[in-house]
Amino acid sequence: MGEKITISLIKADVGGFPGHSAVRTELKEKAIERLEKAKREGLLISYHVLTAGDDLQLLMSHRKGVDSTDIHGLAWDTFEAATEVAKELKLHGAGQDLLVDAFSGNIRGMGPGIAEMEFTERGSEPLVAFMMDKTEPGAFNLPIYKMFADPFTTAGLVIDPTMHDGFIFEVWDIKDRKEVLFRCPEELYDLLALIGAKSRYVIKRVYPRDTSPLPKDEPVAVISTEKLYFTAGKYVGKDDPVALVRAQSGLPALGEVLEPFSLPFLVSGWMRGSHNGPIIPVPFRYSHCTRFDGPPRVVAAGFQISHGRLVGPADLFDDPAFDLARSKALEIADYVRAHGPFEPHRLPMEDMEYTTLPDILKKLESRFKNV
Numbered sequence: 594m595g596e597k598i599t600i601s602l603i604k605a606d607v608g609g610f611p612g613h614s615a616v617r618t619e620l621k622e623k624a625i626e627r628l629e630k631a632k633r634e635g636l637l638i639s640y641h642v643l644t645a646g647d648d649l650q651l652l653m654s655h656r657k658g659v660d661s662t663d664i665h666g667l668a669w670d671t672f673e674a675a676t677e678v679a680k681e682l683k684l685h686g687a688g689q690d691l692l693v694d695a696f697s698g699n700i701r702g703m704g705p706g707i708a709e710m711e712f713t714e715r716g717s718e719p720l721v722a723f724m725m726d727k728t729e730p731g732a733f734n735l736p737i738y739k740m741f742a743d744p745f746t747t748a749g750l751v752i753d754p755t756m757h758d759g760f761i762f763e764v765w766d767i768k769d770r771k772e773v774l775f776r777c778p779e780e781l782y783d784l785l786a787l788i789g790a791k792s793r794y795v796i797k798r799v800y801p802r803d804t805s806p807l808p809k810d811e812p813v814a815v816i817s818t819e820k821l822y823f824t825a826g827k828y829v830g831k832d833d834p835v836a837l838v839r840a841q842s843g844l845p846a847l848g849e850v851l852e853p854f855s856l857p858f859l860v861s862g863w864m865r866g867s868h869n870g871p872i873i874p875v876p877f878r879y880s881h882c883t884r885f886d887g888p889p890r891v892v893a894a895g896f897q898i899s900h901g902r903l904v905g906p907a908d909l910f911d912d913p914a915f916d917l918a919r920s921k922a923l924e925i926a927d928y929v930r931a932h933g934p935f936e937p938h939r940l941p942m943e944d945m946e947y948t949t950l951p952d953i954l955k956k957l958e959s960r961f962k963n964v
């Protein structure tokens with residue numbers, strides 16, 4: 594076993610081009626300038642600036658541990674610098690996800706999304722960084738469940754003795770800010786009772802079981818769970834989530850980690866964060882959201898970690914093996930779109946509470962008569 598390494602994936606929408614579709618290269622260049630400086634100064638071991646739809650993604654490796662003020666501060670400063678560029682270009686929603694005026698030590702709850710984990714680097718350490726645009730953190734519930742708990746997805750749960758005992762899921766109630774652990778497979782049905790309600794219960798981390806050869810206190814997957822509307826009190830973008838997943842040797846193989854995305858499952862988000870639609874797995878070059886500001890999409894960047902360095906990325910959905918999922922997604926998109934403003938394409942009323950819909954309803958209030 595090697596040294597401990599921390600991987601931090603911190604993302605924010607600091608301005609879209611055009612509209613909410615993609616990120617301008619000028620923003621990416623500004624971020625690279627900042628992170629390169631931090632690498633020269635020894636704060637970062639390596640970094641990759643990526644984009645998914647209109648979200649700017651900072652993937653960093655370092656030895657500062659999770660919740661490091663230095664790393665979070667670097668991300669915050671980088672987003673602020675990119676916001677300045679976005680304002681100058683008058684990009685759409687410049688600074689959208691920076692909800693507070695000043696950084697105060699930890700970036701959690703300040704707007705950006707964050708997935709971060711510290712672990713002991715193995716002899717071979719494959720890592721996948723997933724980035725979704727136009728959806729919410731609970732969109733990762735289904736694929737993470739399938740990777741670590743579904744034997745029809747992950748053959749290793751059946752045939753690999755190092756993972757045959759299953760995994761532990763840490764689930765957050767993101768509304769009441771509580772967490773609960775489930776040992777699977779024996780608590781699968783309890784887990785599913787919660788995480789099927791994906792707008793409220795979100796898988797935060799996955800841990801190995803006692804019988805795994807991996808250190809028990811080190812997560813093997815982590816998902817961003819920031820919900821902007823709980824912070825801002827209103828709809829300000831849809832908390833597009835990210836996840837880090839480790840693979841192989843006691844964990845799902847790379848192909849088992851990717852397999853859940855062969856199903857273009859339904860997620861909420863899409864236009865104005867108010868619609869259900871299929872998630873489409875795409876290569877980075879197709880990650881800009883166009884049709885009806887979507888459909889929601891997911892990109893996957895693959896790495897091997899070597900002495901803390903993120904070697905990569907591999908554009909994992911740039912593969913004809915996902916073509917069928919993509920065409921299915923387009924067909925489903927067409928079908929649900931035909932429903933226009935009707936549920937279940939449009940989200941149910943309780944999920945519309947944080948959008949601009951209540952303003953419309955208020956206007957109609959005085960016209961209602963008792964029946």
Ligand code: 13P
Binds near residue numbers: 846848
């Ligand atoms: P390799 O033999 O190519 O390492 O693959 C092992 C494996 O688990 C593939 O899923």
Ligand code: 13P
Binds near residue numbers: 613647833866886
């Ligand atoms: P983002 O959350 O990606 O900024 O999208 C917002 C939106 O309203 C799209 O229609």
Ligand code: MG
Binds near residue numbers: 609830
């Ligand atoms: Mg946006």
Ligand code: MG
Binds near residue numbers: 606648726833
């Ligand atoms: Mg976005």
